[in-house]
Amino acid sequence: MKTKRPPLLALLSMAVVLVTAISCGTASRTVVVPPEVPGAKFMGSESCAQCHADKTKHFASSDHARLKALGENAANVGCESCHGAASIHISSGGAARTIVNPRKSPEACYQCHVDKRGSFSLTHHHPLIEGKVSCADCHNPHEGRAVKGGGTSLASSDETCFKCHTAQRGPFVFEHEALREGCQSCHSPHGSVNQRMLTERNQLLCLKCHFQTQTAPGKIIIGGHEHTDDLPRGTCWSSGCHEAVHGSQINRSLRF
Numbered sequence: 001m002k003t004k005r006p007p008l009l010a011l012l013s014m015a016v017v018l019v020t021a022i023s024c025g026t027a028s029r030t031v032v033v034p035p036e037v038p039g040a041k042f043m044g045s046e047s048c049a050q051c052h053a054d055k056t057k058h059f060a061s062s063d064h065a066r067l068k069a070l071g072e073n074a075a076n077v078g079c080e081s082c083h084g085a086a087s088i089h090i091s092s093g094g095a096a097r098t099i100v101n102p103r104k105s106p107e108a109c110y111q112c113h114v115d116k117r118g119s120f121s122l123t124h125h126h127p128l129i130e131g132k133v134s135c136a137d138c139h140n141p142h143e144g145r146a147v148k149g150g151g152t153s154l155a156s157s158d159e160t161c162f163k164c165h166t167a168q169r170g171p172f173v174f175e176h177e178a179l180r181e182g183c184q185s186c187h188s189p190h191g192s193v194n195q196r197m198l199t200e201r202n203q204l205l206c207l208k209c210h211f212q213t214q215t216a217p218g219k220i221i222i223g224g225h226e227h228t229d230d231l232p233r234g235t236c237w238s239s240g241c242h243e244a245v246h247g248s249q250i251n252r253s254l255r256f
């Protein structure tokens with residue numbers, strides 16, 4: 001199998017630029033249409049404090065508290081940008097079905113994060129539409145960084161995943177150092193066209209970090225071992241090769 005690394009890398013980085021451009025475009029929208037609560041008016045975030053002090057207290061530290069809307073819309077942006085207008089909710093003293101709870105439906109998030117509706121519709125996705133997972137399982141709406149554990153420490157962002165996927169936590173006798181860079185170095189957490197929500201469907205997933213060299217025409221070396229006859233057999237993690245891709249108790253080469 002011949003490799004053409006440079007053009008491929010160029011293509012990949014182009015894709016990255018494009019994706020970033022799109023996501024910035026949607027995230028920096030300032031004029032928003034909050035979820036609709038028929039007949040209700042906007043009251044402003046201060047009005048929530050008397051009954052939901054726990055949610056308002058640390059809201060200033062939240063990624064979403066930095067949202068600003070233009071002009072007369074300004075008061076609307078805050079709690080009600082996700083929960084919808086609250087006048088009926090407040091005057092009824094918090095009666096059932098008077099306010100939007102995004103735990104029950106991601107629609108409130110999709111209005112600003114339009115691209116996520118697409119990601120969760122891809123063939124392989126976290127079962128959000130199916131109601132088994134919600135945006136809030138992985139994201140903090142009310143406090144601090146919206147990506148849990150994001151920013152300073154990727155290792156702790158993996159804690160979010162371990163809540164539900166305990167098998168990948170280890171400890172392993174033979175760790176795969178790739179996991180230190182976060183689950184998202186191999187998985188697209190929202191959804192992907194590839195099985196297991198992988199970011200790549202073939203050996204490119206692994207060759208991002210493991211350099212492939214050709215010592216003689218057609219002779220392929222990866223990680224110091226000849227792989228010439230192995231690559232055509234399937235992906236690196238199937239066909240009896242590196243099946244213990246998250247870490248192994250018995251094999252340094254992550255075979256089982």
Ligand code: HEC
Pocket residue numbers: 043044045047048049050051052079080083086089090093094095096097099100101
């Ligand atoms: C007069 C008191 C009061 C005020 C003011 C108030 N709420 Fe509530 N709210 C309640 C009560 C009571 C409940 C139901 C019990 C609970 O979940 O705490 C509730 C529940 C909720 C729920 C959960 C609803 C569900 O279906 O699960 C959300 C979301 C909510 N409030 C948001 C807000 C927002 C946003 C504001 C400000 C714009 C606000 N509330 C102002 C009393 C209030």
Ligand code: HEC
Pocket residue numbers: 045048049052055056059064078079080081082083101102103104135136141142
């Ligand atoms: C980025 C969107 C977003 C913003 C902004 C937001 N919330 Fe929420 N809120 C959510 C989500 C998602 C849930 C459901 C998950 C949860 O309970 O944490 C929720 C749940 C709630 C609940 C119900 C909690 C329960 O126990 O069922 C209340 C009350 C609430 N929010 C109040 C507020 C208040 C008050 C503010 C402003 C200070 C606010 N929210 C701002 C997204 C948001």
Ligand code: HEC
Pocket residue numbers: 027028029032063064066067081082102108109110111112113135136139141145146147150
């Ligand atoms: C009113 C529009 C709006 C709504 C509704 C909204 N968001 Fe956001 N969200 C934004 C904007 C704008 C940013 C970028 C904020 C920044 O970087 O300062 C953002 C940022 C984020 C981030 C990324 C933070 C980071 O580290 O880059 C996550 C995750 C997120 N939102 C999740 C959600 C979820 C989950 C919901 C629904 C519960 C939601 N958002 C609802 C506008 C919105």
Ligand code: HEC
Pocket residue numbers: 023106109110113116120126128133134135136137138139147157184189190
């Ligand atoms: C299974 C966990 C999980 C669920 C469920 C989830 N996310 Fe995320 N999300 C992540 C992780 C992890 C990241 C950080 C990805 C990275 O840094 O590469 C992220 C990043 C983001 C970002 C910022 C970067 C970007 O891709 O734009 C936004 C916005 C976002 N998520 C919105 C949402 C919304 C809206 C929902 C629900 C419709 C949702 N997420 C559900 C795990 C999840």
Ligand code: HEC
Pocket residue numbers: 126127132133134137138158160161162163164165183184187189195196197
């Ligand atoms: C709230 C629980 C929950 C959280 C948190 C969570 N997941 Fe999941 N995950 C699920 C469920 C449920 C499925 C679907 C499993 C199934 O269909 O058998 C799934 C499926 C997957 C799959 C595909 C498995 C398969 O068999 O195709 C991968 C990969 C995955 N999750 C990775 C992650 C990563 C990475 C994170 C952290 C960013 C994460 N998950 C966070 C619940 C969760």
Ligand code: HEC
Pocket residue numbers: 158161162165168169176178179182183184185186187196198237243245246
């Ligand atoms: C080096 C790349 C890589 C990293 C990093 C990675 N995974 Fe995976 N993961 C894979 C591959 C490849 C598969 C498919 C294995 C298969 O189909 O046999 C997979 C499969 C899965 C599955 C499906 C069940 C299984 O084991 O086959 C889950 C769940 C999962 N990963 C969760 C995670 C979580 C959680 C993290 C972070 C702690 C993570 N992965 C980090 C490559 C990775």
Ligand code: HEC
Pocket residue numbers: 176177178181185186205206207208209210223236237242245252253254
């Ligand atoms: C995010 C970067 C990254 C990705 C992606 C990645 N790896 Fe790794 N892998 C590492 C690092 C770092 C090491 C430890 C240093 C080394 O041996 O190169 C390692 C070690 C290994 C080892 C052990 C080598 C030995 O003999 O000690 C195997 C086998 C391996 N990786 C297979 C895979 C496979 C298969 C994939 C694709 C599913 C993959 N890796 C994807 C970073 C990565």
